[in-house]
Amino acid sequence: MELWMGVKLLLGNRKRGIFSLLGITGAVMGIIMTLSLGRGGREMIDSDLLAMGENRILIGGSTLTSRDLQMVEAMDFVEYGMFPESRVTIGEYVFIGYPKRALLKKGLKNLRxxxxxxxxxxxxxxxxxxxxxxxxxYTVGGTYGERNPLETMRGGKRLMVSMETLNRNFGRGNYKSMVIAFPRGENSQEYIPIIINQLSRTRGVNDRIEILETPEIYKSVERVRVLVNRVLLTISFIGFGIGTFSVVNLIGSSVKSNMSTMGILKSMGMERKRIVRIFFYEGLMVVVLGSLIGGILGVLGSYLGGRIVGIEPKFNFLEIILGIGLGMGVSLGLGLRPGIKGSKIDVIDALKG
Known part of the structure; x- marks a missing residue:
């Protein structure tokens, strides 16, 4: 009975119900897109060794070799090193050389x-x-899925090979630049002089090693990424605020416009908690329906937005459910206050409206 009466109250407040529905829908949609695209972007950066956001430096010299790479990777504070130029195109195929540590960092096995x-x-x-x-x-030793949009926009079919294969088969061995990555959270600035001094010892006067890019460039990119995520989360919480306000407004106006009906129900002996339950069901239907619609639109919007910006969304449904559940609980909790207050009114006053 309470559920049916809640439906009738909602249908009687169509305009306010639609406003509340849109608020909840937009908030849920925003939270899903923020969490999924943020996580997808983070995983893309982590899996791509040349993507911005890594704690790394880029050094340059007239000649950098595999021996220099081994020297750098022998340092305890270095996570991995690689040559950005270690790629050779043969017809439609692009061979990309990766050192052992770089392959392990990408979650792949060492290649023979x-x-x-x-x-x-x-x-x-x-x-x-x-x-x-x-x-x-060549023997196919495994597969991977490239997600970096800067790489996928290039032509050619990508093949990862070991540095040994690239150097031996294509006569490579000398490079102009090297990426050196450090564990996240390390202060890489203090290691730069050590690396430069170590590499410069075996070189002539005209073969200088210099820093081409510092970690500050990538840290600024990371700050922008964090800022964007915060802005999106703020927009989502504002949406939930609007949704919560609209649910409170919906129940409050429903209580006010149905005061005489509550008086009749109380005079017939209906308990206060049953009257509150009527308004609870009215708000619950708006919140649940808005969450379902927002959830569907959020997933579709994540895939569409991911296609546009080149990021594959990653959904952590536990985070999504907790976020939506918290929003629903707050909306209904605050929305019930007018219903509880209205149920306490005297029968005579309620019949007078």
Whole structure:
């Protein structure tokens, strides 16, 4: 009975109900998009060794070799090193050389000579199959999915190989720049002089090592990313605030306009908690329906927004459920106050409206 009466009250307040519904829908949609795209962007940066946001530096010199890389990686405070130029194009294929530590950082295995890891978004070969490219035979050792939009916009089918394979098969070995990454949270600035001095010892006067990019560039990018996430979260909470206000307004106006009906129900002996339950169901329907619609639109919006900005959304449904549940609880908790207050009114006063 209380549920049916709640439905009738809601249908009698269509305009206010729609306003409340839109507030809850927008808030839920905003929270889902913020959490999913934020997490997806973070994972993309973590999985891509050349993406902005890493705690790293870029050094340059007239000649940098695998020996220099080994020297750098022997330092305890270095997480990994790699050469951004370690790529060779053969026809439609692009061979990208990765050192062992860089492969492990990406969650991949170390590669043997002439073993490749292919981008599964471009090629459907299975592990163990053989590929004949440029007169050489390669064995597929595994697959991965490239997510960095800066990489996917480039042409060619991507093949990861070890630095040994790249240097031996294509005559590479000398590079102009090297990425050196440090564990997150480390103060990499204090390590820069040590690295420069170590690499400069075995060089001539004309072969200088210099810093091309410092961690500050990437830290500023990270600050922008955090700022954007905070702005989106703030917008979501403002949306929930509007939704909560609209639910309070809906129940409050419903109590006010149905005062005489409450008087009749109380005169017939209906208990206060049953009267409160009527208004609770009215608000609950708006909150649940708005959350469902917002949830669907949030997921669709995350995929659409992800396509536009080149980020694959990652959904942590526990976070989403907790966020929505908290918002629903606050909205209904505050929204019930007018209903509880209205249920305490004297029967005579209620009948007078």
């Amino acid at each position: 000579l002439n073993e490749v890891i292919i981008d599964k978004n471009q090629m459907d070969n299975k592990p163990g199959e053989r590929l004949s490219i440029g007169g050489r035979t």
